[in-house]
Amino acid sequence: MSTDPFISSAIEITDEEMRAIQDAIMKRYGIDFFNYEPKSFKRRLQRIYRKFNFTSSFDLWSRTLKDKDFVHDFINEVSVGLTSLFRDPEFWHTFKGVCKENFSDQYRINIWHAGCSSGEEIYTSAIVWDDLGFTGKVKSIATDISSNALKTAESGKIIQAKLPEYERNLKLYNQSARLDKYFAEGKDEIIFKPKFLEKVTFKNSNLIMEEYGENQYDIIFCRNVLIYFDGQCQGKSD
Numbered sequence: 001m002s003t004d005p006f007i008s009s010a011i012e013i014t015d016e017e018m019r020a021i022q023d024a025i026m027k028r029y030g031i032d033f034f035n036y037e038p039k040s041f042k043r044r045l046q047r048i049y050r051k052f053n054f055t056s057s058f059d060l061w062s063r064t065l066k067d068k069d070f071v072h073d074f075i076n077e078v079s080v081g082l083t084s085l086f087r088d089p090e091f092w093h094t095f096k097g098v099c100k101e102n103f104s105d106q107y108r109i110n111i112w113h114a115g116c117s118s119g120e121e122i123y124t125s126a127i128v129w130d131d132l133g134f135t136g137k138v139k140s141i142a143t144d145i146s147s148n149a150l151k152t153a154e155s156g157k158i159i160q161a162k163l164p165e166y167e168r169n170l171k172l173y174n175q176s177a178r179l180d181k182y183f184a185e186g187k188d189e190i191i192f193k194p195k196f197l198e199k200v201t202f203k204n205s206n207l208i209m210e211e212y213g214e215n216q217y218d219i220i221f222c223r224n225v226l227i228y229f230d231g232q233c234q235g236k237s238d
């Protein structure tokens with residue numbers, strides 16, 4: 001039984017219904033969701049049914065075709081934005097070591113955060129580059145299909161409630177690192193200092209439809225994103 005209040009186990013969605021909805025989104029908005037992993041896509045659809053009180057796939061299908069603004073709600077619900085500052089602290093510790101060996105502050109470093117969610121991965125990377133003393137040389141592009149997530153990422157805002165977890169992760173990455181070097185106190189939140197986001201460009205885009213420029217980036221982050229796609233689509237990124 002799901003613990004997510006928006007997922008009802010009572011609503012069954014067949015493969016045909018799922019494909020009809022994907023087809024409607026593609027025809028109406030040109031957005032490709034065909035390569036999402038079916039089980040996880042159906043779970044997201046169930047969440048949408050509950051949240052918007054749809055009683056059948058037909059309701060969702062016709063709303064998709066009739067209401068052009070609904071697509072934004074749809075995308076924001078389908079994309080799951082779970083993230084964290086220094087998610088997997090050990091990874092970041094290793095990442096720092098690898099970057100120290102392979103890059104130098106003499107050259108520009110181009111990074112793509114594909115599926116950046118609400119920004120914590122970008123902030124983490126910026127802290128690591130600052131730690132390495134390479135800050136001025138790093139230029140990043142951060143993309144996500146969810147415009148809500150991107151807005152949050154660009155604002156640099158993190159709610160206070162997440163602070164204990166983020167502080168713990170930061171210490172696991174580097175015992176002597178201090179959060180207040182990078183974050184300022186806001187009213188109900190803390191804010192990633194804008195100077196660390198100066199060289200980040202934010203862009204709304206669907207990874208499935210994106211063209212990959214060869215050798216354009218030194219590092220591409222796509223952590224916890226490809227898991228949403230089916231095997232065929234994951235293979236396209238090789």
Ligand SMILES: C[S@@+](CC[C@H](N)C(=O)[O-])C[C@H]1O[C@@H](n2cnc3c(N)ncnc32)[C@H](O)[C@@H]1O
Nearest residue numbers: 079080081082083115117145146206207223224
């Ligand atoms: C679980 S979060 C991962 C965030 C971050 N990379 C991390 O590891 O902490 C997945 C992100 O992928 C985005 N996403 C899902 N499908 C996408 C697509 N087709 N194109 C671009 N972003 C997508 C979601 O909106 C969400 O913000």
